[in-house]
Amino acid sequence: MIRVVLPAHLRTIAHVDGEVRLDVEGPATQRTVLDALENRYPMLRGTIRDQSTHKRRAFVRFFACEEDLSHETPDAPLPERVVTGAEPFLVVGAMAGG
Secondary structure, X not given: OEEEEOOHHHHHHHOOOOOEEEOOOOOOEHHHHHHHHHHHOHHHOOOOEOOOOOOEOOOEXXXXXXXXXXXXXXXXXXXXXXXXXXXOEEEEEOOOOO
């Protein structure tokens, strides 16, 4: 069971409170977690990653175990603590401006 924490605006779109718990087929990677998330909540398609290229949106970041995973390859294994459910996979809206 993978725990996913979404930013408030995506929780509103998906009509969920708190974190989401997902069963992931195969190895736990960013790609398999996001595939499972979009399959369960189709209204999130295109909000976290581009629908055509499946690349992460520019102002979305991924964190787990106090590490920024945003620039890891989508098929890199997630940390073991995320796989076991001890730590959540965080989807965070990046801030910009000055």
